Amino acid sequence: MAYPDHLTDLLEDFLGRIDYGEDGETSPLAEAMNYSLLAGGKRIRPVLMMSTGEMFGRPARELLPTAAAIEMIHTYSLIHDDLPSFDDDDLRRGMPTCHVKYGESVAILAGDALFAEAYRIICEQQEADAATKLAVIDEISIATGLKGMVGGQYLDVAGFDEGEESVRLLHSLKTGRLIIACVRCGALLAEAPEKELEKLVVFAAELGLLFQIKDDILDVVGETAILGKNAGSDERLEKRTYVSTFGLERSRELARESRDKALAALGEVVADTAGLAGITNYIFERQR
Amino acid sequence: MAYPDHLTDLLEDFLGRIDYGEDGETSPLAEAMNYSLLAGGKRIRPVLMMSTGEMFGRPARELLPTAAAIEMIHTYSLIHDDLPSFDDDDLRRGMPTCHVKYGESVAILAGDALFAEAYRIICEQQEADAATKLAVIDEISIATGLKGMVGGQYLDVAGFDEGEESVRLLHSLKTGRLIIACVRCGALLAEAPEKELEKLVVFAAELGLLFQIKDDILDVVGETAILGKNAGSDERLEKRTYVSTFGLERSRELARESRDKALAALGEVVADTAGLAGITNYIFERQR
Numbered sequence: 001m002a003y004p005d006h007l008t009d010l011l012e013d014f015l016g017r018i019d020y021g022e023d024g025e026t027s028p029l030a031e032a033m034n035y036s037l038l039a040g041g042k043r044i045r046p047v048l049m050m051s052t053g054e055m056f057g058r059p060a061r062e063l064l065p066t067a068a069a070i071e072m073i074h075t076y077s078l079i080h081d082d083l084p085s086f087d088d089d090d091l092r093r094g095m096p097t098c099h100v101k102y103g104e105s106v107a108i109l110a111g112d113a114l115f116a117e118a119y120r121i122i123c124e125q126q127e128a129d130a131a132t133k134l135a136v137i138d139e140i141s142i143a144t145g146l147k148g149m150v151g152g153q154y155l156d157v158a159g160f161d162e163g164e165e166s167v168r169l170l171h172s173l174k175t176g177r178l179i180i181a182c183v184r185c186g187a188l189l190a191e192a193p194e195k196e197l198e199k200l201v202v203f204a205a206e207l208g209l210l211f212q213i214k215d216d217i218l219d220v221v222g223e224t225a226i227l228g229k230n231a232g233s234d235e236r237l238e239k240r241t242y243v244s245t246f247g248l249e250r251s252r253e254l255a256r257e258s259r260d261k262a263l264a265a266l267g268e269v270v271a272d273t274a275g276l277a278g279i280t281n282y283i284f285e286r287q288r
Numbered sequence: 289m290a291y292p293d294h295l296t297d298l299l300e301d302f303l304g305r306i307d308y309g310e311d312g313e314t315s316p317l318a319e320a321m322n323y324s325l326l327a328g329g330k331r332i333r334p335v336l337m338m339s340t341g342e343m344f345g346r347p348a349r350e351l352l353p354t355a356a357a358i359e360m361i362h363t364y365s366l367i368h369d370d371l372p373s374f375d376d377d378d379l380r381r382g383m384p385t386c387h388v389k390y391g392e393s394v395a396i397l398a399g400d401a402l403f404a405e406a407y408r409i410i411c412e413q414q415e416a417d418a419a420t421k422l423a424v425i426d427e428i429s430i431a432t433g434l435k436g437m438v439g440g441q442y443l444d445v446a447g448f449d450e451g452e453e454s455v456r457l458l459h460s461l462k463t464g465r466l467i468i469a470c471v472r473c474g475a476l477l478a479e480a481p482e483k484e485l486e487k488l489v490v491f492a493a494e495l496g497l498l499f500q501i502k503d504d505i506l507d508v509v510g511e512t513a514i515l516g517k518n519a520g521s522d523e524r525l526e527k528r529t530y531v532s533t534f535g536l537e538r539s540r541e542l543a544r545e546s547r548d549k550a551l552a553a554l555g556e557v558v559a560d561t562a563g564l565a566g567i568t569n570y571i572f573e574r575q576r
Contacts (some may be wrong), residue, residue: 024455029442030434080400085392104373105445107416108396109438112368115403116433123426130418137425138411146308146318147406150397152316157393169313 003282004275005245007060012040015071018118019133032102032110033117039074040094042286044211044279044282045182046071051275052186052200065125066136066185069118073140074178076111077149083107086157087237096226111270115144128189136185143181148173156239167240168209175215176208196269203276210258211283216241217251218288227288259284291570295335295348300328303359308405317494320390320398321405325363327381332499333470333566334359339452339563340474340488353413354424354473357406361428362466364399364406365437370494371395374445377526382516403432416477424473431469436461444527455528456497463503464496484557491553491564498546499571504529505539506576515576547572 015037022030046067050060060067082097083104084090090100099107126133142148152174155166181206187197218227219234220243230265234241242251262280266273303325310318334355338348348355370377370385371392378388387395407425414421430436440462443454471492475485506515507522508531522529530539550568554561 009384022338022434022439023457025440025454026434026442026461028446029439033434080396083393083396085396105371106442108368108371108373109442109445112403113434113438113442115400116429116436116438117348119407119425120433123422123429130422133422134411134418134425137407137422139299141408141411145408146310146314146321146401148404150401151310151314151317154314154394154397154401158316166313169311225365234528 001274001277001281003042003278004047004051007050007275008043010050010060010064011043011046011067011071014068018068018117018121020088020113028102029106029109029113032098032106033114035095035101036079036092036098036110037072037114039095041093042282043071045074045178046285047185048204048207048276048279049182049186050178051279052183052192053183053190053283054275055269055271055273056187056190056196058186058190063186063189065121065127066189069122069140070178070185072114072118072121073144073149075115077144077153079107079111079114081153081156087233089230089233091224091230092228104145107133115257120243120261126189129276132188132191135188137179137185139188143177148181149175149178152177159238167242167245170240176205177211179208179211192271196271199265199268203262203269206258206262206265207280207283210255210262210280211252211254213242213258214286216243217248217255218286219243220248233239255284289562289565289569291330291566292335292339294367295338295563296331296393298348299331299334299355299359299571302356306356306405306409308401316390317394317397317401320386320394321402321557323383323389324367324380324386324398325402327362327383329381330570331359331372331570333362333466336467336492336495336564336567337470337474339482339567341470341478342563343557343561344475344478344484344561346474346478350415351474351477353415354477357410357428358466358470358473360402360406360409361432361437362516365432365441367395367399367402369441369444375521377518377521379512379518380516382482403522414477420479422474423476427469427472427476431465436465436469437463447526452533455530455533458528459500460493460496461496464493467496467499468471468492480559487553487556491550491557494546494550494553495568495571497545498550498568501530501539501543501546502571502574504531504535505543506574507531510576543572 050063050067053063054060079098081087083099089097098110104231152170155170207210222231224231266276308318334527337355338351341351342348369375370386377385443458459503471488510519513518554564
């Protein structure tokens with residue numbers, strides 16, 4: 001059960017060919033968007049989305065516009081997260097962060113534009129009936145709004161801290177909700193049965209948890225050169241993480257438990273889940 | 289031909305009752321969003337949208353979700369525009385700007401969340417068939433992306449300056465495109481004839497121009513106490529404006545010409561255009 005790298009390649013190719021239709025005067029903004037968007041990586045979120053769609057018989061190729069939109073939105077959140085008034089990070093995917101390279105205002109706008117263009121790509125390029133596309137757009141809006149990603153980013157910068165529950169809530173909003181949206185969008189676009197979708201949401205919630213625990217562990221034990229971002233930044237920013245809350249050893253146990261739960265949830269799904277299992281194992285084993 | 293204040297009132301009421309469904313922990317972010325969103329004003333963009341819809345027989349009340357979304361997006365753009373790395377403004381609608389009140393990261397997130405929630409409100413609350421709603425969402429995405437609002441904001445911060453054409457391009461993107469989207473969305477939701485829509489787009493393009501010329505004049509001749517934002521900020525930021533390009537007297541002439549052209553375009557439209565004429569006159573005569 002290996003990571004479906006062919007889906008990463010498909011997406012990479014699609015992202016590289018996005019045409020924003022910008023004029024010459026605004027092309028430096030498109031350059032800043034692409035600088036962050038085309039920085040590589042495993043593309044876990046869109047790959048998860050396409051792999052889910054494939055499970056229910058829709059070819060990944062047909063899901064590329066929505067997959068790209070999800071990666072654009074993820075990139076926008078990273079750009080804003082790295083800003084001086086947020087995590088003040090200067091390194092991302094082994095390169096200077098967007099604001100270090102292009103300045104703060106351009107970085108903010110690059111994020112804003114990626115968000116707008118993400119919706120546009122779904123509207124204009126995703127093949128599906130109008131009601132399904134609307135459901136996808138609604139799902140993404142929920143997952144990125146106050147009850148999702150941006151709500152989680154707020155808790156992160158506000159330094160909300162009232163025990164173990166706080167770290168769970170923060171990450172379920174900041175990373176978990178969009179990961180759930182990935183399986184939901186894949187299932188919607190492939191017209192998966194509602195019953196299977198419910199099981200997939202259980203899986204995705206656990207996968208999001210696994211992703212975050214692993215992220216927190218890597219921030220402590222990983223090396224900047226391998227991570228491609230600065231190690232130790234959680235401690236520098238005095239962030240509440242799984243490691244700061246539960247310690248390193250317990251966090252590793254929690255990661256194993258989380259992987260097992262995710263795979264167990266996947267076992268309930270009536271479809272070929274090899275791709276999603278491969279993603280789960282990759283997230284558990286990743287070193288960056 | 290007076291400004292349709294009843295539409296402002298309708299919108300104000302709707303905005304005040306938006307329920308983001310946030311949890312207690314994220315409610316301070318909702319507070320920051322509402323701080324800027326509920327700061328009053330004439331609500332020109334959503335009023336323009338609703339007035340256009342009414343012209344073609346769709347009651348304004350039925351257009352409120354999309355009208356609110358447009359105002360939320362406009363507010364998000366103001367919040368980001370006011371940031372220290374942009375115009376660094378501390379006063380907006382007579383109150384401290386969002387980042388002065390809540391800090392920079394929260395202000396950035398308040399803008400981001402308003403954008404996401406704007407789409408959500410259209411998806412979940414706007415009554416229309418799915419294809420029409422998708423067309424509205426697409427229109428808004430175009431108007432706020434690289435070829436619209438954010439593209440214009442980029443030109444504004446990048447200090448793009450190559451003559452008279454540059455000031456026109458900047459503002460046609462930064463303010464003009466969203467104003468065109470307002471009439472297009474109103475017409476789409478009211479199923480206006482394509483022929484009338486084309487004339488309305490000509491009108492809206494002229495109205496956007498009028499709005500900006502007037503804005504530039506007020507920045508020079510207006511008083512901070514009346515404007516509710518700092519007068520003279522264009523000069524402080526060495527911005528290229530209509531006044532800096534054409535001088536004050538010529539700008540006043542251009543504003544009159546622009547109003548006349550807008551009203552003439554309106555005269556071609558086969559419908560009761562009194563509301564849109566009232567908006568045009570208000571924009572021409574406004575002192576803030």
